[in-house]
Amino acid sequence: MTGPLAGITVLDFSRVLAAPLATQILAELGATVIKVERPGTGDETRGFEPRLPHGESAYFFAFNRGKRSVTLDLKDPRGQEVARRLAARADVVVENFLPGTLDRLGLGYDRLSRENPELVYVSATGFGQTGPDRTRKGYDTVFQALSGVMAMTGEPGGPPSKTGVPVADLTSGLWVVIAVLAGLAGRRGRHLDVSMMDVQLSLHALNAARLFALGEDPVRTGTEHPGRVPSAAFQAGDGEWLHISGSDQHWVPLCEVLGLDALAADPLLRTNSGRVEHRARVMKALRGAIAQHDRDALVKELRAADVPAGAVRSVREALADPHAVARGVVGEFDHPTEGPFPALRTPLRETAGEPTATGVPPLLGADTGEVLAELAGLTADEIEGLRAAGVV
Template sequence: MNSPTGPTPLAGVRVLDLSKILAGPYATMSLADLGADVTKIEHPEGGDPTRSWGPPFVGVDAAYYLAINRGKKSVTIDLKSTEGQEIIHRMLEETDVVVENFKPGSGLQKIFDYQALSERYPHLITLHISAFGEEGPLRDEPGYDMIAQAAGGLMSLTGEPGGAPMKSGFALGDLGAALFGLVGVLAALVERGRTGRGQYVTTSLYECQLAMHVNWATSYFATGERPTALGSGHPNLAPYQAFPASDGYFVIAVGNDGMWASLCEAIGRSELVTDPRFVHNRDRVENRESLERELTSAFTSETVEHWCALLAERAVPVSPIRHLDEIYSDPHTAALGMVGTVDHPTLGPLKQVAFPVNFSGQRPRLTSAPPVLGADNDEVLGTAQASPLNAGGVLSSRQAMASASVVRS
């Protein structure tokens, strides 16, 4: 359940979200969850492209958009218009953080060049998220999450051995950049508290992919050998993967030789403990194919439920491979308070996944629903200013469309 109050460590911080798609909006939603006042600037014609990334749709907006834009206000401004740029500059006077993902070398990046902005607003912190970073031969290349996963190596490490490359189920290119970017913004806010000056914080999907290679990269540096996909296996631990039971799959994660001995006893194969191929972890890693055959022959004799219960009794880390319907009906998920609701003005209660960090035992509350396009024009810009701009086409709103509350499947 979502509590009526919660920690707001970023209360008073004003954020201007000029980004779109996933990485930037996820970062700004996280800032909103932490208490920041976030205003999302969207183009008058259609807004953030993810509003149409469906099905499924809930009302006029795609579920994709609704997943990453709660806690924000929506203001529609044509950033390429002179009038729109003047409005942004008025807003920047009271803005602490700008988040944008303008394409390097684009007109908008030149218009909102950080060097010029910092001279005018020295307090300003700007987070710029790109596909490939600020330097190098790929700096001007466009990119989406899967491009980053391919170019950054994740797809070469994902999938079954010898099989087709696979992307991860989550958008780890975008989400990795969002989270590293969020860390950068928070660090810049701390430093500004000491110096009074802002920062130009940059990260990219590509750089963050490399940062998350961690043990894969250090293993490559140590051996010079090209890593390949291991399916659900681990490059440095064994057994640490999914195994088939008689009715499905489950995973085990053996982190030391003591767990290995407990596993062998549980499955009635105690002779494997002293088998020279499997005595120590390095032996098991070097003989992973033989190890997998031995364990598979044992595990296929019983059900997933049987093995999970038996191994858990012996403190061997184990889990069934669960689907989302199982996860979100699980009492453990409920106990953690990881699902809450926000009240949408036309759709009613919307379920949302909460921010996954607690502060002194309290989780940040879910404040407001993802906004209808242009819903906050009058509040943010002032009725007197918004009305003539609307008449001139600089601003627009989709509130009338949203009020129809048509659910598309």
């Protein structure tokens, strides 16, 4: 696979979601990603639902495209030695074990960097390499809860809610990519520490600004924006939903489309600060007026008036949208056992080029012999000996 990262080799000790997402992005940008998995079972997500007709996991498919799979028992000294030989030829190592785990296996940064001083080593963990919670385990929704994201997600007066996508995992995966690229750009070896909790706290940039400026701890506001009116989802007369988010220049056109002449003429509502102050009155009027229209027709009118608005779509509707189709958002790969299968493309492309190629998720251990011969320098007899001993 070609791409801007062609020639970069990534040794991937990660599993489940956040870091595998990152290494998938790196693979689809052209890097050679060697995914190290446990013999026999592999990444635990190979057994996650939804399962496909021949037993493969669509969950695994979503985050492991374009990689080469090597099985290696990292608890066995022989497996550790093979891993060190692979790391000596790699540009990047990505791992998401609890702090200290790979150090005890002789695969930590200090050990690997002795033989490969330019190695970029990225540790992606729940709480980072330092601090009192460094050895604490967690999952996406736990980080949403602990970080305050869950507390401010949901309707006012209702219970807290998780987000509709695993935001802690996905955003952390993107920061792992940033860490890798920063390390490579720095042109020297380094150990980079990505904490999922830190990433979630960093998402509170605007919430923290209100807290720091006003002493205001953000609360659940549903789809409404705490500092801008209007910015919310509204139910149309046909029962469908749309979202409107406007600034001062959109206020009068919005009122004209909805026939709210009195609101358009009210000097108290000409600026956002006034509309925020009179939020209840404004929102009541908007809800009543929008309920007199069918959604799609209203969205068309609002767009014609240059008011930012859009239908609240299902996932199926969003992926089938003509713009998404024209952009090639959904690609396809041909898996050796499951056959053709759709996949969301990595959303980065060159303006003069085609969309990023969609990689194929590897079968467990499919590349073990080839990789150990090419990069670790093992002979066929040595590989067969390790296979017979259950090390690979």
